[in-house]
Amino acid sequence: MPRYVDGFVLPVPKDNIEAYRKIARKAGKIWREHGALEYIECVADDVKPGKRTSFPQSVKLKADEVVVFSWIVYPSRQQRDAINAKVMADPRLKSMMDPKAMPFDMQRMFWGGFKTLVEL
Numbered sequence: 190m191p192r193y194v195d196g197f198v199l200p201v202p203k204d205n206i207e208a209y210r211k212i213a214r215k216a217g218k219i220w221r222e223h224g225a226l227e228y229i230e231c232v233a234d235d236v237k238p239g240k241r242t243s244f245p246q247s248v249k250l251k252a253d254e255v256v257v258f259s260w261i262v263y264p265s266r267q268q269r270d271a272i273n274a275k276v277m278a279d280p281r282l283k284s285m286m287d288p289k290a291m292p293f294d295m296q297r298m299f300w301g302g303f304k305t306l307v308e309l
Contacts, residue, residue, distance in 0.1 A: 192226065192308065193266045195273075197259040197300040200248040205292035206232065209257065212285055212292065219282050220261055223275040227262035248297045257293075269302065 201209045210230075217228035233256035236244045244256045263269035276282055288295050 190308075191265070191305050193263045193269045194303045194305065195261045195263070195269065195300060196303060197257075197298065198244060198247055199257050199259075199293055199295075199298035200250050200254040201232075201257050201293040202251075202254050204253070206255065208292035213259075215285060216282060219279050220272065220276055223279070224268060224272045225261050225263055227260075229261075230257060230259045232257055247299065266302065266304070 213230045220228045233244060236256055238245045248256060250256060263272060
């Protein structure tokens with residue numbers, strides 16, 4: 190069954206990993222309550238700068254930061270759009286979205302929506 194995935198890559202200061210984990214847990218619960226199938230947050234363990242491009246280079250990683258790679262799985266693009274509208278209107282998420290209070294630099298985060306190509 191084809192699904193739809195939102196993917197995210199962002200830099201998080203190493204000293205802020207626990208603060209980020211706390212926000213991610215809350216956000217993940219909200220997404221799941223509104224219908225997301227999966228909510229995954231991963232911290233880089235084996236990523237090195239490349240010669241041309243890489244995860245560290247993509248976010249202009251600083252020495253005191255680590256890359257976080259995340260994705261949210263939805264049943265379809267249409268349902269993703271509906272779920273995200275509900276999530277963005279949820280007051281619990283709004284209270285966490287102040288850019289000044291985020292434990293990472295939101296300007297170096299990037300994301301996008303993806304249609305699945307292969308599912309095994």
